[in-house]
Amino acid sequence: MTAGTAPPSPPPSGAPTAGATRQWRGVVAEYADRLPPEVGTGTVVTLREGGTPLIHSQGLSQRTGCDVWLKFEGTNPTGSFKDRGMTTAISAAVTAGARALICASTGNTAASAAAYAAKAGLTCGVLVPRGKVALGKLAQALVHGATVLQIDGGFDAALSMCRSLDESEAVELVNSVNPYRIEGQKTLAFEVCESLGRAPDVHVMPVGNAGNITAVWRGYHEEHAAGRTAGLPVLRGYQAAGAAPIVRDQSVENPCTIATAIRIGNPASWGPAIAAAEESGGSIRAVTDRAILSAYRLAAAQEGVFCEMASAASIAGLLELADAGELTAGETVVCTLTGHGLKDPDWAIAGAATPPVIAADVDTAAQRLGLRDVA
Ligand code: F0G
Numbered sequence: 397m398t399a400g401t402a403p404p405s406p407p408p409s410g411a412p413t414a415g416a417t418r419q420w421r422g423v424v425a426e427y428a429d430r431l432p433p434e435v436g437t438g439t440v441v442t443l444r445e446g447g448t449p450l451i452h453s454q455g456l457s458q459r460t461g462c463d464v465w466l467k468f469e470g471t472n473p474t475g476s477f478k479d480r481g482m483t484t485a486i487s488a489a490v491t492a493g494a495r496a497l498i499c500a501s502t503g504n505t506a507a508s509a510a511a512y513a514a515k516a517g518l519t520c521g522v523l524v525p526r527g528k529v530a531l532g533k534l535a536q537a538l539v540h541g542a543t544v545l546q547i548d549g550g551f552d553a554a555l556s557m558c559r560s561l562d563e564s565e566a567v568e569l570v571n572s573v574n575p576y577r578i579e580g581q582k583t584l585a586f587e588v589c590e591s592l593g594r595a596p597d598v599h600v601m602p603v604g605n606a607g608n609i610t611a612v613w614r615g616y617h618e619e620h621a622a623g624r625t626a627g628l629p630v631l632r633g634y635q636a637a638g639a640a641p642i643v644r645d646q647s648v649e650n651p652c653t654i655a656t657a658i659r660i661g662n663p664a665s666w667g668p669a670i671a672a673a674e675e676s677g678g679s680i681r682a683v684t685d686r687a688i689l690s691a692y693r694l695a696a697a698q699e700g701v702f703c704e705m706a707s708a709a710s711i712a713g714l715l716e717l718a719d720a721g722e723l724t725a726g727e728t729v730v731c732t733l734t735g736h737g738l739k740d741p742d743w744a745i746a747g748a749a750t751p752p753v754i755a756a757d758v759d760t761a762a763q764r765l766g767l768r769d770v771a
Pocket of ligand 1 (some may be wrong): 476478500501502503504505506572602603604605606607608609657658704706707734735
């Protein structure tokens with residue numbers, strides 16, 4: 397070594413220095429004791445997902461007579477609940493020696509898989525329905541370096557192709573048919589119980605490929621079985637009316653809804669989703685696109701929460717339950733808002749007037765903002 401040259405510093409460990417204040421560690425580290433050992437004992441691929449806010453809604457509480465809370469999953473690292481299951485699925489895949497990942501997606505799974513694959517140094521292939529993926533989600537998959545293929549067909553065809561590739565090729569499928577995805581996603585229920593100090597009476601959520609309702613039910617069940625909560629919630633799942641195979645009890649060939657994230661005609665977790673709803677004493681029903689759009693606007697304009705269209709199906713469902721007199725006054729209700737509205741700003745802009753252009757003049761601005769009497 398040349399005199400005066402500092403020795404190379406050791407590679408950064410990622411460990412906090414003494415005196416650092418606490419940071420949420422991600423769902424694998426936070427819930428290691430409640431996840432399969434394969435997930436937490438090897439390499440953990442995390443972007444510190446989970447730890448999302450449970451936001452009280454005064455407006456929806458007043459409207460429904462219940463105590464309504466919004467679990468906003470849009471604050472996850474890639475902007476949706478998928479990150480909870482992706483950290484577990486990809487950690488298990490890396491520990492098992494996988495080099496390549498694949499998934500079918502309406503957008504969010506692709507965005508999440510691409511980000512975690514980038515973090516882990518794996519290749520990622522995603523198959524999406526042509527022309528039916530929100531631009532923000534496509535941008536995420538691309539910027540994280542995934543290979544994106546648009547399928548001339550819907551999500552169901554894309555998932556079927558991925559299942560075949562999983563069998564024939566050396567690739568790890570990270571859709572929610574991967575058991576580690578469900579394991580990670582159940583942590584949402586853990587957080588809700590910890591935030592409330594109990595299980596809610598009712599939990600409302602959108603249903604697409606039906607993995608999430610399956611996962612959340614498992615989470616509540618485990619909390620209850622471990623004696624951490626006294627009760628179990630009633631689960632209320634909502635599909636979009638034009639993409640409601642579970643409600644109609646038959647697969648839908650050409651699903652159609654503005655909520656592209658849940659535009660699915662043949663959900664992979666169909667059976668487990670029905671079991672979850674029934675065991676909980678709840679239901680899976682459909683809400684119209686009109687009701688979803690109105691709930692989407694309400695969430696943004698009255699609650700300050702910009703969620704994506706599919707997420708608003710839970711608020712639309714809540715309002716429908718309230719209008720039908722199916723909620724009991726004073727019940728604690730949680731709605732999952734599954735993803736962030738920024739992923740698909742087109743709908744937000746489409747519903748608003750174009751902002752006027754004015755001269756760079758304070759008086760004009762004050763007048764146009766209604767801050768001064770015009771007279
Ligand atoms: N909400 C959003 C924002 C979603 O992206 C999805 C599913 C769901 C709800 C429904 O959850 O499938 O577990 O019933 N998106 C998947 C995807 C299909 O490819 O991103 P589910």
